[in-house]
Every structure is written in structure tokens, then in C-alpha cells.
Amino acid sequence: xxxxxxxxxxxxxxxxxxxxxxxxxxxxxxxxxxxxxxxxxxxxxxxxxxxxxxxxxxxxxxxxxxxxxxxxxxxxxxxxxxxxxxxxxxxxxxxxxxxxxxxxxxxxxxxxxxxxxxxxxxxxxxxxxxxxxxxxxxxxxxxxxxxxxxxxxxxxxxxxxxxxxxxxxxxxxxxxxxxxxxxxxxxxxxxxxxxxxxxxxxxxxxxxxxxxxxxxxxxxxxxxxxxxxxxxxxxxxxxxxxxxxxxxxxxxxxxxxxxxxxxxxxxxxxxxxxxxxxxxxxxxxxxxxxxxxxxxxxxxxxxxxxxxxxxxxxxxxxxxxxxxxxxxxxxxxxxxxxxxxxx
Ligand code: PHE
Numbered sequence: 001x002x003x004x005x006x007x008x009x010x011x012x013x014x015x016x017x018x019x020x021x022x023x024x025x026x027x028x029x030x031x032x033x034x035x036x037x038x039x040x041x042x043x044x045x046x047x048x049x050x051x052x053x054x055x056x057x058x059x060x061x062x063x064x065x066x067x068x069x070x071x072x073x074x075x076x077x078x079x080x081x082x083x084x085x086x087x088x089x090x091x092x093x094x095x096x097x098x099x100x101x102x103x104x105x106x107x108x109x110x111x112x113x114x115x116x117x118x119x120x121x122x123x124x125x126x127x128x129x130x131x132x133x134x135x136x137x138x139x140x141x142x143x144x145x146x147x148x149x150x151x152x153x154x155x156x157x158x159x160x161x162x163x164x165x166x167x168x169x170x171x172x173x174x175x176x177x178x179x180x181x182x183x184x185x186x187x188x189x190x191x192x193x194x195x196x197x198x199x200x201x202x203x204x205x206x207x208x209x210x211x212x213x214x215x216x217x218x219x220x221x222x223x224x225x226x227x228x229x230x231x232x233x234x235x236x237x238x239x240x241x242x243x244x245x246x247x248x249x250x251x252x253x254x255x256x257x258x259x260x261x262x263x264x265x266x267x268x269x270x271x272x273x274x275x276x277x278x279x280x281x282x283x284x285x286x287x288x289x290x291x292x293x294x295x296x297x298x299x300x301x302x303x304x305x306x307x308x309x310x311x312x313x314x315x316x317x318x319x320x321x322x323x324x325x326x327x328x329x330x331x332x333x334x335x336x337x338x339x340x341x342x343x
Pocket of ligand 1: 308
């Protein structure tokens with residue numbers, strides 16, 4: 001027993017004095033003390049020579065010794081693997097690190113966020129809905145019954161397996177879904193991707209993005225629509241931009257209008273972007289058609305509302321001077337990394 005104690009004490013001294021500067025030395029330590037033919041194992045083997053009455057005490061001592069060696073091993077490992085850098089005086093920790101490559105937001109997302117945030121300041125909440133939609137939500141409920149000629153205003157992709165399903169042609173489907181929920185008033189903005197069966201070219205694509213807005217309450221008037229959109233335009237294009245409304249037609253709004261802003265490239269004097277007219281068309285709008293309200297179980301005698309919808313790609317192209325809409329969906333990093341903020 002005495003002998004065992006002395007042995008352990010001697011090894012402890014040796015171990016305490018041990019230091020390692022690289023991983024190889026740490027591994028040598030492990031083999032010497034903790035390996036299958038190591039010192040801990042050997043001392044454990046001494047147990048059989050210990051007198052029966054001392055076995056309990058000796059067992060405890062050996063266990064403590066084992067834990068002691070294991071702790072030391074863990075410390076050594078830690079200090080060589082993790083501590084090498086800090087121990088090495090040639091490294092200057094005050095130097096700035098390597099720059100991490102970070103991604104950038106897509107220009108369509110930048111423009112969408114910009115548009116959405118302006119309406120959020122007016123109290124509009126964001127709503128989203130499905131891109132694969134049934135006929136009712138994309139057309140029927142929006143006052144476009146089957147065979148209505150205005151269905152041809154938007155070339156539609158139909159889903160082969162189920163002719164009742166389409167790829168939504170506008171985000172107006174979300175308006176219907178929100179109205180169906182039956183919670184009034186509604187003050188919502190609906191950003192999203194839409195699809196139309198158009199020939200892909202520099203100017204048009206078979207999918208693009210829209211933001212639509214919907215406001216329904218008692219006593220909502222065309223004046224509210226105009227003021228809301230005036231606010232939007234001033235925030236978006238600046239205080240000096242002029243606005244004009246042209247009468248238009250949408251089956252789901254009555255009366256309907258399209259809104260132009262004075263060309264923000266040439267300031268209204270006429271350029272290629274505005275086709276020398278001085279005006280750029282930016283959105284469609286109108287008062288929600290009473291049929292649409294009835295289709296969603298909203299009483300048109302009590303409630304009125306306005307809706308508007310605009311594309312995102314076009315203002316983004318004008319803003320950034322992008323001349324080909326296809327660039328948005330080609331995932332070319334050289335293109336994508338150029339955009340940092342909208343407006
Ligand atoms: N849904 C129309 C479109 O995609 C835009 C619009 C929305 C027009 C709301 C008027 C009111 O062309």
C-alpha cells in the first residue's frame with residue numbers, strides 16, 4: 001500500500017511538470033499514461049497485490065489518479081489545439097480579419113421591400129397566398145365568370161392534371177382570400193409572383209412580380225384611393241413627381257383607372273423610357289366592384305373599398321437602368337451583386 005502511494009505521488013509530480021507544445025507530444029503523453037500498455041493500466045494491475053483490508057482505499061486512490069491523468073490530458077489537448085494561436089507571438093490579434101463574402105438582396109426584393117414599407121407606414125398589413133390557384137379565386141370571384149372576354153387580358157397557364165387550377169395571373173387572388181375570411185375592415189398589401197403565358201423577351205417574361213393593395217371599410221371613396229396613391233408616389237419617386245389618372249377597365253373594379261407618373265428619368269420632357277410622352281404608367285386601380293364584394297359575402301350597400309396593383313420588375317428596371325427583364329431570373333452573380341438599395 002505504502003509503495004503504491006509513493007508510486008502515485010511520483011507519477012503525479014512527473015505529470016504536473018509535463019508540458020506540451022504540439023499535438024505529437026500530447027499523443028505521446030496519452031500513450032505513456034493512458035494507453036493499453038500505459039502507466040495507469042499498470043498501476044491498476046497492482047491492485048491484486050494489495051491486502052484485502054486496504055483494497056477499498058487503494059481502489060479510490062487509483063480512481064482518483066486515473067481522473068487526474070485524464071484531466072491533464074484534456075488540458076494538454078486543449079492548449080495545443082486551441083491555444084496555439086494565442087501562444088504564438090508572431091500573430092497580431094489586433095489585425096482585422098479576412099472579409100467574409102456576403103450575399104446581396106435581389107433587385108426585385110429590394111424594390112418589393114421599398115414598395116411594401118411605404119404602405120406599411122400607412123397601416124397596411126402584408127398578406128400572401130398560393131401561386132397555384134383555382135379558377136374561382138383567380139377569375140370567378142373577381143367578376144370574371146367563365147367565357148368572360150376580359151379573361152383574354154391575361155394569358156393564362158392552366159394545370160394539365162386539373163383544368164380548374166391555374167398559375168395565378170395576378171395577386172388579386174389574395175384579395176379574395178382575405179375578403180372571404182370575413183374580418184373587416186381590410187387594409188392589406190399583397191406582394192407575390194405571378195405567371196402569364198407570354199413570349200419571353202427583353203421586355204416581358206412568363207413570370208414576374210406584383211404588389212397589390214386592398215382597402216375595405218365603410219365610406220371608403222375614390223378620394224381615399226387617390227390620396228393613398230399620391231402619398232405612395234411622393235415617397236417612392238420624390239416630391240416633384242406629377243401624377244395623372246386615366247380612365248381604364250378592369251372587371252373587378254368600377255370605376256377603374258390607370259395611374260401615370262411624370263417620367264422620373266427625363267423629368268417629363270420626353271425620352272426613350274417614356275417613349276417621348278413624358279409619362280410612365282405604373283399601376284392599375286379602382287373601386288372594388290360590388291359583385292366582387294358580394295362574391296365574398298361582404299355587403300356592398302354597407303362597405304366600399306379600393307384596390308390597386310403594380311408590377312415590381314418595371315420600376316426596378318427603370319431605377320437601376322436594367323434593359324433586359326430576363327436578367328432577373330438568370331442567377332448570374334455578376335448581375336445580382338450590383339444592387340445594394342432601392343432608391
Ligand atoms: N390585377 C390587375 C392586373 O394584374 C391589377 C389591378 C389590381 C388593377 C387591382 C386594379 C385593381 O393587371
